[in-house]
Amino acid sequence: MISLLATVPALALVMSTGGAAEAHGTPMKPGSRTFLCWQDGLTDTGEIKPVNPACKNAQAVSGTTPFYNWFSVLRSDGAGRTRGFVPDGQLCSGGNTNFTGFNAPRNDWPLTHLTAGATVDFSYNAWAAHPGWFYIYVTKDGFDPTRNLTWNDIEDRPFLSVDHPPLNGSPGTVEADYAWTGQLPAGKSGRHIIYMVWQRSDSAETFYSCSDVVFDGGNGEVTGIHEPGDPADPVPGTCTATRRTTGNWSGGYQSEVTVTNSGDVPMLGWMVDWTLPAGQTVNSLWSGNATYTGQNVMVHNADWNGSLGPGQSATFGYVVSGAGGDTATTLPCRVG
Template sequence: MGKRRRRALAAGAVLGPAMIAGALLTAAPASAHGAMMVPGSRTYLCWKDGLSTTGQIVPHNPACAAAVAQSGPNSLYNWFAVLRSDGAGRTRGFIPDGKLCSGGAVVYDFSGYDLARDDWPVTHLTSGAGIEFRYNKWAAHPGTFRTYITKDSWSPTRPLSWDDLEDQPFYSVTDPPSVGSPGNEDAYYHWNARLPSGKSGRHLLYTVWQRSDSNETFYGCSDVVFDGGNGEVTGVGEDGGGPTDPPTDPPTDPPGDPGKVCKAGYRSIGGWNGGYQGEITVTNTGTLPLAGWMAHFTFANGETVDSLWNGTYTQSGPDVTVSNANYNGALAVGASTTFGFTVKAPSSPTALEPHCMTS
């Protein structure tokens, strides 16, 4: 089979036809919403696959077409609504085997996304590599995200069961930072994680978002292949093709991506027994001035912030979010500012990888 052209999707792209699609619906929307965007869930990537200039859903991917044939186009107009209002974070014993990807949803019919097929849109990844997860916040809520991965024995050609997933999530995060205003594709939660090592070939990531302010819980499947990829997506659109050879070049940052309008870089200032000092530089890498910024980083070794200057911070477990002070939030294009901090460290210091966003 000949090599087909890879199409890398920009998770932050704004697509106007989605708004037109909403106007075509007669069903009332569900009360709250969200779905994994990176790596994309089945409903999200099938929505991307089916978008047309008229706002109608016209699937190109055969698995997406089969899902819409079974569940109807409302399943994609509401790609962010795979939920159970009575979920309360429950998984095994609550969602039946074979219905994990649909979450056993009752508000809309998502049963088509449980179909056992090997031709769903797929995200190309590298085992053991770092990844920035992005989860859409069509409506914003506090809560915890848990992400599981399939065992090596899993096959995409049989219905997904709980026994196909590793018993414990390989990563979880509570109340991660976010960008954008709810109600559009540009709004999402994001967090850095490391993918499991020793994985190869096709797998599935299963994400559960459990709200802490209600029992509402969201479920979703993201099809991935560990082939040395850097987040490229295949199987979407008329020329999307199917799984291809490993990519040789990393994807470029899409213009206007709200997560890329600034960057944050860390350097160690020094350390001592039981602590260390660090500094983070925030730079406006966008095309417009910034009125404010936030930086987020995650400790890995039980550290706590002892003091911080040139900003204000909150720490929740290992996650630290820093907002600008009232005198260094405005940054012209290309301008930078720094904030520093000291840390209490019970063990070795974390090599921090901060992420910057606008506030």
């Protein structure tokens, strides 16, 4: 067994902590299917070769790319929606077809052992930085993991809601996370799924995840995966972004940014951020989803141009008003 959770002092079920949550990732405590299958399949060379039967099946259905992008089970149009939005049988992928293999109803997914009613540490990986809320649900009594997971299997209300928890560590690493404590539901026994929904407060982007657990008196031990190496070393891909001015006029200009998968593994999404020169604002932007904070601009891929194999590229463009142009030719780029 691998111990990933610890019992800690009690905390209210609904928390509002200071600071800004900056989340883009997946649960690590209790680990989601994508995170634990990535750990299970990780080799010393950075290749993914799952050992767990359910993880191997997920690879057979969806390929290896979701293992390198374990933090990207998201819907850019989610807006926090759950029932009536994510279809039954697709809860663990959030309806994102890139992760269809992780919806499979099986009883051999990696498993976290817990104690009903205990107060534990939760950890949600922070691969990128965005504010938001976390809603944590659990399946109803009598849940059968060998049947398709539907919304009728999930308790109507979350047993824990977390409002903008603080960020620990540097985004873009496995160590970075949002950590909080909370009480697990009492009276549970046997196999269940803890279902987490993370809703950004600065865009409609919403993340969904399934963590397979068993309430058997455990303290966060994980079974069903082989002993991983150091999960902090491998980086799930790299990308580069180059900017060029495609037109300019008095009081404004137009630019195009080319994002290239510069790594040797596929990726499902990318992020580019930069700071506009003083006095400039973006009037319009296409082929990407943008967030603006003062002069800071962050652009995520659109639904259709985030999946890039090694060496492949995508572009987005934007129009700026304001004098002075922009001399930048490269912009910071991250996978996610």
